[in-house]
Structure formats: structure tokens, C-alpha cells
Amino acid sequence: MAGRFTPRPTRTTVRGGEVVVPAARREAARVAAPLVRRWTPGWPVDLGLVLGALRRGPADPTFRALPDGSVWRASLTPAGPGTLRVCVYGGEVRGEAWGPGGEWLLSQLPQLLGAADDPAAFVPRHRVVAHSWHRRPGLRLTRTGLVLESLIPSVLEQKVTTDEAYRAWRLLVRKFGEPAPGPAAGGRLWVMPAPRTWALIPSWEWHRAGVDNKRASTILRCVRVAARLEEAVGMSPSAAQARLEVVPGVGPWTSAEVVQRSHGAADAVTVGDLHLPGIVGFALAGDRDADDAVMLSLLEPYAGQRHRAARLILLSGCTPARRAPKMTRGDIGRL
Template identity: 85%
Template sequence: MPAGVPVGVPRQASAPGRVRDWAPKGPLDLGLVLGPLRRGPGDPTFRAMPDGSVWRASRTPAGPGTLRVAARDGTVRGEAWGPGAEWLLEQLPEMLGAADSPEAFEPRHRVVALARHRRPGLRLTRTGLVLESLIPSVLEQKVTTDEAYRAWRLLVRKFGEPAPGPAAGGRLWVMPAPRTWALIPSWEWHRAGVDDKRASTILRAVRVAGRLEEAMRMAPAEAQARLEVLPGIGPWTSAETVQRSHGAADAVSVGDLHLPGIVGWALAGDRTADDAVMLELLEPYAGQGSGQAPGQEGQRHRAARLILLSGRVPPRRAPRMTRGDIGRL
């Protein structure tokens, strides 16, 4: 069997997949680059293996596909299976940050500069898939991460399909198709702990899935505007989506419960910072009009990501968000 195959994979399903080798320019840390695509430790669409490889199952424009990515001696090897294999291999460089420009980033704070120095392999992924990032982001609205991860895990395992290739019948699953999402009964959303508001937002999104995927041809800000036309999708959800689908370096997660306080604490010692203060502190990393070259994309999301990686977080004083479980009501 291929090295690092997820536990539970049947031996007879280990047929070789299509392969592509790619040499990134500069350092590349697979865990940092692909980590944002993982929705919790039990994400059925994502596995990080002890050998350093990463497995992902995606629903591509060409159909379901499984991708294994491993780095060795400065080269990345992607191996893919299923109808979406060719699409996944074609997308591989951008998924690993080939479209990103980390060298254009200029740290303006010591904590950011140190984090960048310690994490030279950080690049921003660009998956090329909107719905794949939008749906779990909607599930994460106004609830704890544990609740959102549980909902994603339950819904994908129950209504998705086993990933093709070596992971078939194992621990990897492809998320449901748009039509399948649309047909999930109301009581199943309830059992997964998803309230009517979030479920309705997802149902509205999957009904116009084609239009949303067209946003990949748009700049990140324009893509966010298209997403926010749908009721239930605001700036936080659209930013969380395009950060992954587009590799948007300037999309700030405005409306996040914890991020303003973390940024405020790291850059100004202000643990009570709100969105307005956070945006003011991140202004040196914004685009045109903030001292950068005309037309250069802003870098506020990258700066925030580096702050999170720095470990400079305020000591916890406020209680955690109350966890709810509507599935038990």
C-alpha cells in the first residue's frame, strides 16, 4: 500500500494513482500551508499522517477526487485518484502557494517579523473551490469550534461518499454534492446541532452553487461581494472562504470573537480591542494608500496569520463561549 495510507483502508483498493512532482521556489511547510483546510482533528475530508504526508478528499468540477501530498528533498509529490484526479494535480501548485507572494510581505512589527522568520515555509493556499470552504465556514458561525467541527463531521460522513482510491472505505470522505446538501431533511440538521439559520444559509448557497464557484474568476474582494449577496453570509464568512479558495492575503476575518483581542494584545497590549481597533492596527499591511506600491495587494490576513502563529495571545480571563446542543432539545 502507499506510504501513509489512512487507517482502515482496504488492501485491495491500493491501485496506483496519477502522479505529479512539483518543486516549490523557496521553503514550504505542508502543515502550515494546508492546515487551514482542516476542520478539526476529526475532519473526514482531511488526514495529516505521521510520515508528514497530507491526504485530502475534494469534490472538484470534474467529480470526487483524493489527493495525497508529500514533500521530500525540496520536491513535492502529489498522487491523486478518482474522476477529480487530473483537476487536483493541475491545481496542486496553487494549493501549495505557488500563486502566493510571501516575498512581497514587509513586516511592520517586531512580533510579526519574528513569526515570519520562524515560519519561513508559510504560504497561503488557493484551493480553487468556493463551496468547499463556504459550507464549513457557515457551520462555524456564532458557535464554538467543537460544535461546528462536530456538525461538519456528522453531515459529511452521513451524506457524503467514501473518497476514491486507496482511501475508499477508509477514513476519508468527499463532502456531499450541492443537490445532496439541498435534500438533507430538517431533522438531520437538528441532530447535527445546526440551527435553522445556518442550515437555511447553506441551502440558499447550494441552490446557486454554480454562480458561487464562478467567483473563482473574480478578485477576492469581488468574490466576497458576490458571496455576501446571499442572506446569512457576512464579512466574516466571506473572508474565511476566500482566504482558502482564493488565497486572499488581505481578507481579514472581521466579526471574529477572538481575533481582535489577539491582534490588539500582540501589537498594542490591548486585549479589549474590537474590529475597528484591529483594522487600525493592521492598516500598515493594507494595500494601496498605506505606503505600499500602487496596485499591490494588501497583506492584512497574512499579518494576522503570523500573529496567531507567534503564540502572543492574551491570558484568558473571560469565560469561553457557551456550548449549545440543539440536537438534544
């Protein structure tokens, strides 16, 4: 069913990073663009699975999945703002780009769609994981090559509900970002603000977006050293996490969420999460009260691929039934 009758995704689906992307029609690949790249990967590409982890909520102003089977992203690249449109037809990937960052985005297209990933190294060792792996042969880990675009929304997601974090990201990007170059999915895409722009956002605007002083201060510290943080792309995931965690307010949870996207880190486990240990514990051992130590112990057979295993568990839908009220949603913007 479609439209308003479409089932809303659960938190597990959102965390698993799966976006529904229809199969591209033949005419979907006929959009005029100044820069075009065609690429034929040696595996089936599932845009919804590979790129879904980059979407920050259904109304993310930097990400759109359209009914014609295309996925649009607006990014602030080292060369400037750029818009990327990706679709897959007949096994061929077609990337189209606009703006100063267009060439950079097209050069990164294979890595964005998982070319740097090695799923052959993964061996499922639990029934739930094996079943989820079998159902999703197109799952590969994306590598964006950009740190700040994952770091800022991850900081916004610290210690709050996903709805609050998505709302803050949406409001701040639309107000202080810039319209994405090109047709940009019908004019609905925005490029996130540059580091200097983030640094100049007034305190009351953070407040209106529902961002408390602790998270706002962490973001301000991050953008002051943005160039040094972006250099972490050339490091190993563990070294990149260490550099990120030098910034006060950025801990293991945040750094793992970043390198999973910027580096395609297959072994970066998100520790310190409110829900993940219980979900992993329930799926692998029937233990809904598992903590981080138990989760890491259960994921030990997947050493080197623990993030992939955790993501497959999230995508499986094998989660414990809720037995407590949802986390209370706050809105400091109305205080």
C-alpha cells in the same frame, strides 16, 4: 512526546492553521496511484502550515495528516470527487490522485501549495510579527480554487464554538457524503456532499447535527446557487466576497474566511470575529479589548497583506490570558 501526551492545540493554533506533519520518509513516496505529479518548488514547502488552514478540526473527514509525512485531502471538484495525497521529500513535491477529480486536483497542486502567493510583498513591521515570520519560512497562502468546500463549513462556524461547528461538519459529511476514491488514508476519508445532496438533507438531520435553522437555511440558499458561487473563483477576492454576500446569511466574516482559502487572499481580514480583534490588539498594542475598528487600524501598515499579518499573529501564540469563562457550548441535537 507523542500519543496521548501530545499537547492539545489552542484555539489560536487552530485559527492560525498549523498542523503537525512529520518529515516524509523515503518509502512514503512509493504508493501506487493512477495519477502522479512531481513538482519541485523554488522554496521550502511546509505542508502543515500551507494546508493546515483547510482542516476543520482534528477529526475532519475530508483531511488527514499521517505519520508517514503525507497529507490526504478529499474534494468535490468540477470534474467530480477526487482524492489527493501530497508528500515532500528532498525538496520535491509528489502528488498522487484518485477518482474522476484526480486530474483536476493535480493540475491545481502548485496553487494549492502556494505557488500563486507572493510572500516577498510582505514586510513585517512589528516585533511579534517579525519573529513569527522568521520562525515560519515555509508559510504560504493556499489557493484551492473551490468555493463551496470552504463556504459550507464556514457557515457552520457562525456564532458557535469551534467544537460544535467541527462536530456538525463531521457528522453531516460522514452521513451524506461519499467515501473518497482510492486508498484514501486507510478508508477514513470522505468527500463532502454535492449541492443537491445538501439541499435534500431533512430538517431533523440538521437538528441532530446541532445546526440551528438559521445556519441550515443559509447553507440551503448557498447550494441553490452553487454554480454561480463557484464562478467567483475567477474574480478578484473583493469581487468574490461581494458575490458571496449577496446570499442572505453570508456576511463579511464568512466571505473573508472563504476567499482566504479559495483565492489565497492575502488581504482578506476576518472582521466580526469574537476573538481576533482582541488577539491582534494585544499582540500589536497591548490592547486586549480592541474591536474591529482598532484591529483594522493596527493592521493598516500591512495593507495588501493584512490576512497574512493576522495569521502570523495567531501563529505566534501571543494572546491575552483568559479572564472569562469559555463561550457556552450548546447542543440543540439533544433538545
